[in-house]
Amino acid sequence: MLRIACPYCGERDQVEFTYGGDAASGFPALADADLDRWTDAVFIRDNPRGEHRELWQHQHGCRQWLYVVRDTVTHAIQSVVPARDASPAAGADGR
Amino acid sequence: MTHYSAFTLIRKALGANRGWTRAWRNAEPRAGYDFVIVGGGGHGLATAYYLAKEHGAASVAVIEKGYIGGGNTGRNTTIVRSNYMIDGNTRFYEKSLQLWEEMSGELNFNVMLSQRGQLNTCHSPAQMDAAARRGNIMRMNGIDAELLTREEVRRRVPILDFSDHARFPILGALWQQRAGVARHDAVAWGYARGADRHGVDIIQGCEVKGFLQEQGRIVGVRTTRGDIRAQKVGLAVAGHTSHVARMAGLRLPIETHLLQAFATEPVKPMLHCVVSFGAAHFYVSQDDKGGLVMGSDLDGYNSYGQRGDLPIVEETMADAKALIPLLSRLRVVRQWSGVMDMTMDGSPIISKSPIDGLYIDGGWCYGGFKATPASGWCFAHTLAKDRPHELNERFTLDRFRRGHQLDEKGGGPTPWAH
Numbered sequence A: 001m002l003r004i005a006c007p008y009c010g011e012r013d014q015v016e017f018t019y020g021g022d023a024a025s026g027f028p029a030l031a032d033a034d035l036d037r038w039t040d041a042v043f044i045r046d047n048p049r050g051e052h053r054e055l056w057q058h059q060h061g062c063r064q065w066l067y068v069v070r071d072t073v074t075h076a077i078q079s080v081v082p083a084r085d086a087s088p089a090a091g092a093d094g095r
Numbered sequence B: 001m002t003h004y005s006a007f008t009l010i011r012k013a014l015g016a017n018r019g020w021t022r023a024w025r026n027a028e029p030r031a032g033y034d035f036v037i038v039g040g041g042g043h044g045l046a047t048a049y050y051l052a053k054e055h056g057a058a059s060v061a062v063i064e065k066g067y068i069g070g071g072n073t074g075r076n077t078t079i080v081r082s083n084y085m086i087d088g089n090t091r092f093y094e095k096s097l098q099l100w101e102e103m104s105g106e107l108n109f110n111v112m113l114s115q116r117g118q119l120n121t122c123h124s125p126a127q128m129d130a131a132a133r134r135g136n137i138m139r140m141n142g143i144d145a146e147l148l149t150r151e152e153v154r155r156r157v158p159i160l161d162f163s164d165h166a167r168f169p170i171l172g173a174l175w176q177q178r179a180g181v182a183r184h185d186a187v188a189w190g191y192a193r194g195a196d197r198h199g200v201d202i203i204q205g206c207e208v209k210g211f212l213q214e215q216g217r218i219v220g221v222r223t224t225r226g227d228i229r230a231q232k233v234g235l236a237v238a239g240h241t242s243h244v245a246r247m248a249g250l251r252l253p254i255e256t257h258l259l260q261a262f263a264t265e266p267v268k269p270m271l272h273c274v275v276s277f278g279a280a281h282f283y284v285s286q287d288d289k290g291g292l293v294m295g296s297d298l299d300g301y302n303s304y305g306q307r308g309d310l311p312i313v314e315e316t317m318a319d320a321k322a323l324i325p326l327l328s329r330l331r332v333v334r335q336w337s338g339v340m341d342m343t344m345d346g347s348p349i350i351s352k353s354p355i356d357g358l359y360i361d362g363g364w365c366y367g368g369f370k371a372t373p374a375s376g377w378c379f380a381h382t383l384a385k386d387r388p389h390e391l392n393e394r395f396t397l398d399r400f401r402r403g404h405q406l407d408e409k410g411g412g413p414t415p416w417a418h
Ligand SMILES: Cc1cc2nc3c(=O)[nH]c(=O)nc-3n(C[C@H](O)[C@H](O)[C@H](O)COP(=O)(O)OP(=O)(O)OC[C@H]3O[C@@H](n4cnc5c(N)ncnc54)[C@H](O)[C@@H]3O)c2cc1C
Pocket: B038, B039, B040, B041, B042, B043, B044, B063, B064, B065, B066, B067, B068, B069, B070, B071, B072, B073, B074, B075, B076, B077, B078, B079, B080, B206, B207, B208, B209, B236, B237, B238, B239, B240, B244, B259, B260, B261, B295, B336, B337, B338, B339, B340, B364, B365, B366, B367, B368, B369, B370, B371
């Protein structure tokens, strides 16, 4: 069982959270009509074997979106911060 | 090489079973080949087999980092079926099932295909409608399908929960008689032996660490046992496709996820077909040793870990008990997992890559065992002829860019939830 340290609620079991996928892929600006950039954002992933930046929502807790750095081989979690503080790609709704 | 038959069995038995020869050579890598297939699972071995046999390729190697069949081929729950609905999938999986039906004879190796039938249970009127629609589409494509009523399901599998307090009452089911299970290791061994007989080198304990590139073209692979040159390199590394393709500078529409499987202690025959639970993503069959083999959802977060986590153990057992209450009295004696390529639309990729000399067979999600023969058949064709077979022409890499996804479930690009 992963234990995710929510910055608001403390360390909780993974089953309280919903996975939101790769956090590295932010969407282009809505006015941007470039097909390649949109294909890349929607469908293409780095899918690293090792350090992965990803989103989780504390669904059964504070309902905040979190930005988690986790290793995809060992599953060890390096850091958890609120998604809105984490990266320009991840907005308040986790996208 | 020994031809296997009842006669050979008797003759060898009389000779105290001495003198059996190796089923395939353990080859040393040569300096170069026409075709190098990376990954010695069922798909890679089948590809090499059909390349040599159907396309007359004289110089083919399969390179496997561990031992053949040690990946998902040897870890899956062995369900074989062709109940697909979308154009592009239907005929491909039906071709695969037809190749399964001939496989033991074709390879002179018993893959123990058991066409015991598969039930997909329905638990609401809407699910019955969806099953009828799927069944009709299958039949229009010449694939067998039958819609069963609650009573017909009960006659076939009385141990399902037909009680008044069933959590998910069973209204009926979609039945495919020709579906079933097969012996997974035997598929890898049978194709390996067949490929070897046609001159393919099977090189185990040899990991691909990078690619040889010249003028933007892939001309071979770097391995833990030295460089191996190749006219064409084909990837069949299920679960590791992104990881290996990255070494050539490619990013793919794939995420790698965990799937677990479970087996109970052996009991007398009690489940005579494969059952898939329509109320959850759960499936179960009884293997020839008597154990019930079960699986359910993905673990749900990106992982290359090859070991499953507890939440899915709980979910699978809850599903099992909701569908077949008496399973709660059995002990689970084994649990394992594999890592799989989950594509953004849930359908596979058999395609040339944007880099010359590199070809990709991957993205099999949790359904690639049944695809093994057709995947090898189509990938061999694509490699040999430099264009897809008509059965895999929709499994391209660029379908995502063109908006031609093959999303059987209509789930969208959320591969962890497929
Ligand atoms: C638990 C579980 C249950 C499943 N149940 C079913 C089912 O019921 N029905 C069904 O149809 N499908 C099922 N599947 C899916 C199915 O097992 C796979 O899609 C299929 O076996 C893939 O075959 P393959 O030959 O491509 O992969 P594999 O057998 O995994 O072969 C890939 C090989 O590539 C090798 N490799 C990887 N990287 C390198 C490298 N760098 N260099 C050299 N070699 C490398 C690996 O060691 C491996 O042996 C299941 C999968 C799992 C994990």
